[in-house]
Amino acid sequence: MIRLLIIAGLVYFLYRKYRSWQESLADRREKGETAIEDIMVQDPHCGTYFPRREGVLLRFDGEDLLFCSKKCRDAFVAEHTNTTTGG
Numbered sequence: 596m597i598r599l600l601i602i603a604g605l606v607y608f609l610y611r612k613y614r615s616w617q618e619s620l621a622d623r624r625e626k627g628e629t630a631i632e633d634i635m636v637q638d639p640h641c642g643t644y645f646p647r648r649e650g651v652l653l654r655f656d657g658e659d660l661l662f663c664s665k666k667c668r669d670a671f672v673a674e675h676t677n678t679t680t681g682g
């Protein structure tokens with residue numbers, strides 16, 4: 596009989612956990628909050644993935660680009676602003 600009570604208590608506990616998890620998810624969706632800072636982005640220069648919050652931002656041609664390091668950003672700028680004649 597006691598075992599049944601324990602199981603019932605456990606089920607209730609898990610149900611409560613599940614409900615609060617669902618509510619927090621819905622709450623987050625309503626606020627439009629997502630873990631943007633933890634999103635992995637790809638460096639357009641070297642192809643490395645890194646956390647967005649650690650990226651080096653560059654405004655280039657009206658677009659916001661993120662690089663894994665200042666070195667990559669500078670290399671990208673150098674590549675795209677060189678004045679070699681071609682084509």
Ligand SMILES: [Zn+2]
Nearest residue numbers: 638641663667
């Ligand atoms: Zn890089």
